Amino acid sequence: MKISYPLAILSDTHIGHTASRVRSAGQLEGLVRGVSTVVFNGDSVEMLWRPNRPQAREQLRRLVGVCRRAGARPIFVNGNHDPFVSTINHLDLAGGSVLATHGDILFHEVAPWSRDADVVGPQRQHLLESMGGDALTDFERQLLATKWASLALEMREPCSPGGLLPTVRMALRETWPPWRVLRIVRFWMQTPERAAGLARMFRPDARFVVIGHTHHPGVWEHDGRVVVNTGAYLPFSSRLAVRVEPGELRVHRVACRHGRFDWGRLVRRFELPAFPEQSVVEPRLQSDKRVRRLDRAGRRDGSRGRAVGQSTGR
Numbered sequence: 001m002k003i004s005y006p007l008a009i010l011s012d013t014h015i016g017h018t019a020s021r022v023r024s025a026g027q028l029e030g031l032v033r034g035v036s037t038v039v040f041n042g043d044s045v046e047m048l049w050r051p052n053r054p055q056a057r058e059q060l061r062r063l064v065g066v067c068r069r070a071g072a073r074p075i076f077v078n079g080n081h082d083p084f085v086s087t088i089n090h091l092d093l094a095g096g097s098v099l100a101t102h103g104d105i106l107f108h109e110v111a112p113w114s115r116d117a118d119v120v121g122p123q124r125q126h127l128l129e130s131m132g133g134d135a136l137t138d139f140e141r142q143l144l145a146t147k148w149a150s151l152a153l154e155m156r157e158p159c160s161p162g163g164l165l166p167t168v169r170m171a172l173r174e175t176w177p178p179w180r181v182l183r184i185v186r187f188w189m190q191t192p193e194r195a196a197g198l199a200r201m202f203r204p205d206a207r208f209v210v211i212g213h214t215h216h217p218g219v220w221e222h223d224g225r226v227v228v229n230t231g232a233y234l235p236f237s238s239r240l241a242v243r244v245e246p247g248e249l250r251v252h253r254v255a256c257r258h259g260r261f262d263w264g265r266l267v268r269r270f271e272l273p274a275f276p277e278q279s280v281v282e283p284r285l286q287s288d289k290r291v292r293r294l295d296r297a298g299r300r301d302g303s304r305g306r307a308v309g310q311s312t313g314r
Helices: 026-031 050-069 115-132 139-153 164-175 179-202 289-303
Strands: 006-012 037-040 073-077 090-093 099-101 208-211 216-222 227-231 241-247 248-257 262-272
Touching: 006 026, 006 115, 026 050, 026 262, 037 099, 050 073, 073 090, 099 179, 139 248, 179 208, 179 216, 227 241, 241 262
Parallel strands: 006 037, 037 073, 099 208, 208 227
Antiparallel strands: 006 241, 090 099, 216 227, 241 248, 248 262
């Protein structure tokens, strides 16, 4: 297929999460209107908790419907909360000038600030070793190992209705003990350098790297590259949206008016070199049959005490 511009990049809507500010796909209509393509750059819906997956896929279908009614084509990039939402783990946009990927690849433990980091890190390492000696220098294998490690963990908490109490519980869980806050801030500070290093290693022609994952929005310049983190639609986090079109890349605040999200004020504008409309791998949503097969693999491999996806790491 051809990617059409103008194009918007959003991430971390976390639809289905207890504390997500996006309770329905229709709240995002203002952000997807007026562009030809919308890239949802990971963690669009909550798919890690197995009983919630049918609901997550229905929420995904509604989100696709909102985009299509607005005249935009949605493309979903896998994140660590929806590691099999599509067949795409990254996108090279604007003739290779812009790399869009969720950002979980930046950390060996995927989310090193989480309580599950000591589980995910060894699983990801095991997956990489099973993929062969050159996996450490292969972008696609690194991304694949990251997603499979996340799938192996799964989310242990059920999704409950939103409201003040679940939000307070999430805040306490994320900030206790107090040293976790310092740990999170330390990884926030490392993220721009890590993202620039990722591009330098795997996409040297990319001047821009657009990520999410850490829920810490911002625009940074490092090592001759611009790193944009689009934040998250969760409490205690603000949000950015990126617009790419021939000749320019713009970063905007995401405004929320009466519970509906829209483009806010301009934060930064950058010039882009001219680029042709380019072909990419067809971005398919994972079929229900594929999801059921992943579920069976998770149960089988979990019972054997090995990392999910080990047998598919080819």
